[in-house]
Amino acid sequence: MGLDLLDLWTGLIEDPGDVRCVILTGAGERIFCAGGDLKQRRDLTPKQWQHQHEIFERGRDTLLECPVPVIAAINGHAYAGGLETVLVCDFAYAVNFARFALTEVTLGIMPGGGGTQTLPRVVGERRAKEIILTGKPFSAAQALEWGILNRVCEPADLMPAVLETAQAICDNALLSIRQAKKSIHNGLQMDLRRGFMFEIEAYNRLVDTEDRREGVLAFNEKRKPRFKGK
């Protein structure tokens, strides 16, 4: 799975084609992702373990750099590396019975898929310490309250809700979506003044585009714009 995801995200970075939004979900009805496969990891040498982990790190980095928005549709529990993957997505909806945890400290390791960095950025330092240092699971309602989730749904409502939101993104101007995503993500790594500078550079790249002209024209002609990503 690690290599498959790495290949997928890398391909979307190199050439997203006409893909404007990605939904990431899990097969089955109970679990989004249980994290690393501990049965497979049981007999790994330290060298093998680290090599394996390197693949997951590269997958995380490519997901983070993916220019296409990625929405996590969390169909069940998300533990350890599963939760770390959720935290790298742009935002997430989940079913109401889903439970979440970063359990690594109960296994003699620690979050290494970005969890000690992404989680505090979402929930704050003190909440993140409690979650990571106890390894205890928490509910979808708590994840919503703490900002990990944008919405909690009944199981039957999850995919329709995610599809509706994703389609709204897809209907907007492709270049605008990618520039705005880039500006939000990169700006948060900077102080506010530098963030403003980054934003205006991203903004100015949209001024001389066909989609900007089409958007303004369509507004004035009181019709739906036809964006081409140009």
Place this chain on the structure above:
Amino acid sequence: MKPYETILTEITGDHLLTVTLNRPEVGNAKTPGWALICSICGPA
């Protein structure tokens, strides 16, 4: 979109790609598939 062994990819709307982690028998747990490429460590 090319086929993968452990994830499903399908177009589910206009310009919309849905990616499904597809190892439900193990809770969609992550494995690297690294035996395919690892010439240093050998297969797990």
